[in-house]
Amino acid sequence: MQPxxxxxxxxxxxxxxxxxxxxDLSVEPGQFVTLLGPSGCGKSTTLxxxxxxxxxxxxxxxxxxxxxxKLPPNKRNVxxxxxxxxxxxxxxxxxxxxxxxxxxxxxxDAIHKRTSELLSLVKLEDFxxxxxxxxxxxxxxxxxxxxxxxxxxxxxxxxEPLSALDAKLRQxxxxxxxxxxxxxxxxxxxxxxxxxxxxTMSDVVVVMNKGRIEQMGAPDTLxxxxxxxxxANFIGESNFLEADVTAVHGNVATLDWDGHVIHADVNGNRxxxxxxxxxxxxxxxxxxxxxxPGDRLALKGRIVRRVFKGAHxxxxxxxxxxxELVVQIDPVALSxxxxxxxxxxxxxxxxxxxxx
Amino acid sequence: xxxxxNDLPKTxxxxxxxxxxxxxxxxxxxxxxxxxxxxxxxxxxxxxxTLRWYAEVLQDRQFLDAIAYSAFIAFATTVCATVIGxxxxxxxxxxxxxxxAAIFALACLPAVVPGLINAIxxxxxxxxxxxPTGTAAIILAHTVHAVPFxxxxxxxxxxxxxxxxxxxxxxxxxxxxxAFVRVTIPYLMPALLGGMxxxxxxxxxxxxxxxxxxGYKPTLPMLIFAKVQGGMSPQINAMATIVLxxxxxxxxYAEYLTRRARK
Numbered sequence: 001m002q003p004x005x006x007x008x009x010x011x012x013x014x015x016x017x018x019x020x021x022x023x024d025l026s027v028e029p030g031q032f033v034t035l036l037g038p039s040g041c042g043k044s045t046t047l048x049x050x051x052x053x054x055x056x057x058x059x060x061x062x063x064x065x066x067x068x069x070k071l072p073p074n075k076r077n078v079x080x081x082x083x084x085x086x087x088x089x090x091x092x093x094x095x096x097x098x099x100x101x102x103x104x105x106x107x108x109d110a111i112h113k114r115t116s117e118l119l120s121l122v123k124l125e126d127f128x129x130x131x132x133x134x135x136x137x138x139x140x141x142x143x144x145x146x147x148x149x150x151x152x153x154x155x156x157x158x159x160e161p162l163s164a165l166d167a168k169l170r171q172x173x174x175x176x177x178x179x180x181x182x183x184x185x186x187x188x189x190x191x192x193x194x195x196x197x198x199x200t201m202s203d204v205v206v207v208m209n210k211g212r213i214e215q216m217g218a219p220d221t222l223x224x225x226x227x228x229x230x231x232a233n234f235i236g237e238s239n240f241l242e243a244d245v246t247a248v249h250g251n252v253a254t255l256d257w258d259g260h261v262i263h264a265d266v267n268g269n270r271x272x273x274x275x276x277x278x279x280x281x282x283x284x285x286x287x288x289x290x291x292x293p294g295d296r297l298a299l300k301g302r303i304v305r306r307v308f309k310g311a312h313x314x315x316x317x318x319x320x321x322x323x324e325l326v327v328q329i330d331p332v333a334l335s336x337x338x339x340x341x342x343x344x345x346x347x348x349x350x351x352x353x354x355x356x
Numbered sequence: 357x358x359x360x361x362n363d364l365p366k367t368x369x370x371x372x373x374x375x376x377x378x379x380x381x382x383x384x385x386x387x388x389x390x391x392x393x394x395x396x397x398x399x400x401x402x403x404x405x406t407l408r409w410y411a412e413v414l415q416d417r418q419f420l421d422a423i424a425y426s427a428f429i430a431f432a433t434t435v436c437a438t439v440i441g442x443x444x445x446x447x448x449x450x451x452x453x454x455x456x457a458a459i460f461a462l463a464c465l466p467a468v469v470p471g472l473i474n475a476i477x478x479x480x481x482x483x484x485x486x487x488p489t490g491t492a493a494i495i496l497a498h499t500v501h502a503v504p505f506x507x508x509x510x511x512x513x514x515x516x517x518x519x520x521x522x523x524x525x526x527x528x529x530x531x532x533x534x535a536f537v538r539v540t541i542p543y544l545m546p547a548l549l550g551g552m553x554x555x556x557x558x559x560x561x562x563x564x565x566x567x568x569x570x571g572y573k574p575t576l577p578m579l580i581f582a583k584v585q586g587g588m589s590p591q592i593n594a595m596a597t598i599v600l601x602x603x604x605x606x607x608x609y610a611e612y613l614t615r616r617a618r619k
Contacts, residue, residue, distance in 0.1 A: 053523060073526040080527050086520035090542040099538075100528035151528060 002065055004029040004187050005050065005155055010059030012045055012211075019045040021211040023059070027155070027189065027204075032181050034190045036198040037208035038234070043191045046208075047157050050189070051080045064154060074103075079148035080157040084164065085140045087132040093119070093143050094128035100151035118146040121180065138169050145177070149184065158190045162197060174200050195235045199223065207231050225267055228356050232280040239286075239325050241279040241351075245271050252348055255279065258321040260299055264351035271353060278354045283314065283328040285350035289343040290336060298345040301325070303337075317344055384600065391593035398588055409594035419595060422579040429491065429566075429575060430559040433498040437555045438548060440499065441506025448507070449514045460507070467504035474501065475568035482569065490571035497565040502558055506551040513547035514540075546614045553610035557603055 003026035012020040020042040027033050035043040048054040050061060052073035061069045068076055079100070087096050094115050101111045119125050122142040132140060141161060148156055158177075162170045178201045181188045192198055198205045199219040206216040207230070215222060215231045226232035229240065243255035243262060253266050255277070264279045271277060292298060304324070305316035313334055315327045325344060394404035413419055441463075447453055448460045466474060478497045479489075487493055521543065525535035541548075563577040574582060576599065583592050 051527060053526075072531075073523070074529045074531055078527075080524070082520045082524060084518060084520055086518060086524040088521065088524070088539055088542075090545075099525070103529035103534070147524075147528070 001028060003027055003062075004064060005189070006062040006065075007046070007050075008060045008062065010046075010049065010056045010061060012042070012049060012054060013057045018211050020049070020056075023211075023213065025206065025213065025216075027187060029187050030185050031203045032178065032188045032190065032201055033204045033206065034192060034198040034202040035206050035208055036192060036195060036234075037214075038193055041208040042211040043193075043208050044159060047080070047159055047189065047191050050155070051078060051157055052076050077153050078155045078157055079151060079153040080159060081144050081148045081161045083160045085132075085144040085161075087140060087144055087147070089132055091132075092128065093124065093130050093132065093135070096132065096143060097147045097150050099147065104151055114150060118150055121183075122146060122176075137165050138173065141165065141173060142176075145180070149180075149186070153186070155187045155189060158188060160192055161190075162192070163194075170197075177201060199235070205235075207234060209234075224350075225265075225352055226280055227267065227354060229278060229280070229354055232352075232354060237283055237326070239281040239283065240354075241281060241323070243277060243279055245273055245275045245277060247273055253277075253353060258323060260319065260321055261297070262299075262351065263297060263348035264353055265349050267352040267354070269353045269355055278356065279351050280354055281325070281346060281351050283326045284312075286325060286327045286344055286346050288315070288317075288327055288329055288333060288337055289345065290338055292343050293345065296345055298343040301342060301344050303340040303342060317342065319344070387593050388597045388600070391590060391597045393590060396590065398590065398593070409590045410598075413591055413594045413598065416591075418574075418579060422574050422576045425573055426560050426576040429494055429498060430556045432495045433502055433559040434552050434555040436495065436499040437502035437506050438552055441503045441551065442510050442544065442548070444503070444507045445510035445514055448511055460511075463507045464504040466500045471501075471562075471564040475565045478565065479568045488571070489569050490573070493569040494566050494575070497569050498559045498562055501562070501565065502555040505554045505558070506548075509547040509551040509554070510544055513544050517543050549613050550610055553606055557606065560599075560603070 005025070005027040007023045007025040010020060010023040011018075023042075023046065025046075035046060037043045045054055049056055050063075052068070052071060052075075056069060059069075060067050063077065088099065091099065097115045097118055098111045101114055106114070115128065116125065119128060122145070124139060124142060124146075127135065127139065127143075132143070135143065144161065145158075162173050162177075165173060174197060177188075177190075181201075190197075190201065199222075202219055204216060205219050205222050207214040207222065209230050215227045217225075222231060223235055226235065226238070232238040232240070241255075241257050241262070243257035243264075245253050246256050246261075247254040248266065248271060251266055253264050253271060255262050255264060257279075262279070269277070289298060292300070299319050301317040301319040303315050304318045307314040307316075312328050312330050315329055315334075316324055317327055318324050327344065389402065390398050391409055392405050392407070393402045394406035394408065395402075444459065444463045448456050448463075450456075453459075475497065478493070478500070482489065482493045482496070487496075517540070521539050522535045525539045526532070530538060560576065563581065566575050566578055567581075570578060580592060580595060583589070583595075
């Protein structure tokens, strides 16, 4: 299938400062794609280049296979939902949504039909005559979304649209956004710095850092198979183990971690005996045992810190080689540990080698 | 009563304020009441009341012509000053334009240059460009004087405008001109109305520029000035009262409009 959006070797500089570097990105039609990264990682610049508000310093952008790099925003078949909604304060809700339709030259009854159709999609039928400042944050959000969807764009761009909402409303809107995306079948490109948002809604997450793509993939793949320290740290939490490879058998590497023998998944990396690498281990992938298991590999350690976090606790465990691991443990498992001296284990596929 | 003695500074402030209001309103009240006095001499007491002076004024061709002429100049001035002022405000608000601060300072200069200096320099200027004194010259001078007020009001409003608004319009298919007409202008409207009414009032009020640049046709202030030279009369009081009430109404209406637009 032809990608609906294609960035080909795109660079963007502001003076000497690099905003986006060597960006190659293809988006399949109908997908919910999230650009995820900390502020200044280039995600918003990427979105604005696609919307036509920034011009790449070099490279090409294609929409439906046609180059759009030089087209002004009004000539592109994409629409943006802005972070602060940018509703026109002097126009009613209905007129806001109709704005793009009027500019397309639609007849007034067609505009009216489409507007009320969109308003009913978000259950705001009775709000057509309201002014934007008479709406709540969530309602404004919905109106901005419908205004951007009204001209029937090929791709809908969303620039951190949920960041101004409170936590409860944000979760509700995440579900609503996802369902609107599924109902309309549109390609959504969503920008956020919130990993939870990215994991909840996306088909594909593109993790960006310092103007480059760190890794892209399905949310569960990104979570369970991070390729870099940055991804492992930005999405969820991780323990990082610096260890030397002693042997590789298929997908499993045996490593020496300061005197302890451990196993880890090579995670697509080419490694050989003697390489120094980093292994990422999720705190929730680790389990604690009161006694040494007979059949599996486990490391002896001592609990040095307990932090109660409600549904679970975070234990800091010091191992006999002096290193510390953070373990997430549920209350049932915690109650079965009689003393601070425990054994820690993990499934070898849950430990992954990183490329850096 | 205890309250007043305990808070002496506050009481003094309030009293000072009311004294000022009295000082402000007393002459106006005096003028207005004299315009209803049925006698030729301006002095108390008023024994008989009349509307005779108003009837005379309203039938006075000279007065009506002067009002029409002043209104025409005010209208032309407002149109010119609004177009130029908004244009300058847009230039000053645009990032990356060279010398924005200088443009702004120069545009605002006429607001602080003394009217007399302004008038004399304009008089010399129109001689140089071979423009006769009269309507065009007056409008030119009034516009130069009115532009700074439009610039300042439009710019203040423009600075509070989210940049995303025009981006959103562009995104939804508007070219820069349509985005300007359909989003920027409506957003500026409250400030523009205020600025326009300010233009009208300064233009109608202006004496010194008109005096230096005008032709034979008198504007309202010039007519009143000419009449006062011949001695004060109840007729002048009636004229002034009409002008006072009309301008007060325009001012209040402007305030009402901007308030409504802000809501």
